[in-house]
Amino acid sequence: MTSNKLKHQAQLQEWVAAIQACRSSGLSVRKWCRQQEISPSTYYRWEREVLSAAGSMAQQREQGSVTFAEVPVPRKECCNxxxxxxxxxxxxxxxxxxxxxxxxxxxxxxxxxxxx
Incomplete structure (x- = not known):
């Protein structure tokens, strides 16, 4: 992974925490952003990135998931x-x-x- 991708991943993790803090604060996004000195457009851009990354991860898990099915075993009769x-x-x-x-x-x- 390149240093830019690592930096982006770190920022993404920071924004996950920030978005969770905003949502649990009880404040409107605009009011929370004003208190944090963040522009609402920056907040919403990162929120889209976080949601997009979460959706991509969920899709990868679905594609790589294993599904089990019960297969009936025929009754084995001893002929000997x-x-x-x-x-x-x-x-x-x-x-x-x-x-x-x-x-x-x-x-x-x-x-x-x-x-x-």
Whole structure:
């Protein structure tokens, strides 16, 4: 970044603070400018610059933003019968129990079957 651009960025930051001070002062822009010994035309020129810079930054963020979408994962069915150690049939429902099933999981499964 060139020294002129750095200087402009510094002035822009100063004017952001000045504009915020003016808006929160409760005074009209003309009255605030008179107190600060700033011409209203200078104030409004910098206000346009600040708003333009803010708009440009927002537009850059939108263009560079990432959007996530939920993608449904198809249900994976095991076709390898050797992988599971037991199969329970309850009505039309088939429940395969695998060797990796822990004691607590099996207990919860049995309790749920009792409820049904």
């Amino acid at each position: 019968e050797a992988e599971h150690s037991a199969t329970l049939y309850v009505g039309n429902v088939r429940i395969d129990i695998y060797s990796s099933c822990g004691r607590e999981q099996l207990k919860t499964l049995v309790e749920m079957l009792h409820i049904c």
